[in-house]
Amino acid sequence: MDMPPTRYRVVEQGRRLVVIDNWTGQPAQHMMRATEPPRFDERRRTTIEQASASLRAPPPPPRPVTRQGVGTGAGLGGPDWILSTQSWFDDEGPRRIRIAPGGQGQLTILLGIAVAVAIFAIFFLGWILLPLAFFALLQSGTRKALRSGITVWLTGLGEEVG
Template sequence: MRPPPSRYKVVERGRRLEVIDTRTGAPVVRAPAPSSPSRKQSGAGIDSDVLVTRRWYDDKAPRAIRINYATRARLLNLRWGIAIAVAMLVGLSFLFWPLAVFLVVALVAGPKLRAQLRAGSTSWLDGLDQAA
């Protein structure tokens, strides 16, 4: 049993290989390359050196805080502090697991506590904004 003839054949023309479509007799035209995704334009001159705050953790949101060397160092220290606090909370939750469940429920359910935490983060962001 013989396979059907191939639709395409390769020929050499002028020391170059060309693929010919045997149905049309013309060289195969390559499909156009897909257009590159358009890069999202940053709004209002905001770039990677700007921290834009959100309402859930900042009472004065939305605001744009410029990040310079000093504020970047403070944010790096904050990130390390949060990582250590999360590691300690995970360790304590393994030791005192029922208490950890009640603590999470109290943090999520208490609007007064959330308002106090938001006010604290707002004042910290005010200091960060003045340092910039």
């Protein structure tokens, strides 16, 4: 199926391009343009002036940051880190442990080592290690030994919070 013919075509007449309306056969009529742009009402003009003045004004000084209402363990690197444990990896869980500054260093190092081992296992050992780790974790004796070791390590990190 062919496309319908277009309404307009462009031809050259006397070294000028002219748009011809195919329906009338005459040159296309120009759209009537307003001789002067429409005027804004006074309310809109003042709004625009206020907006442009606020862009030129210097920004307000920053407000001081207060720590009111922020509890302990509010963020990493703060004075207290609080770790919430669960019963699937902690024999005494669920519990909350306030991690001492020495424990924070241990936890940070352990996290870095865990990430490095995970990257090594995924990229270099591939899919061979994943099924072996899965089957090892299915053994109840392995899970019980891991959970008890993690519980002892978590207890040594800090003190329990009520």
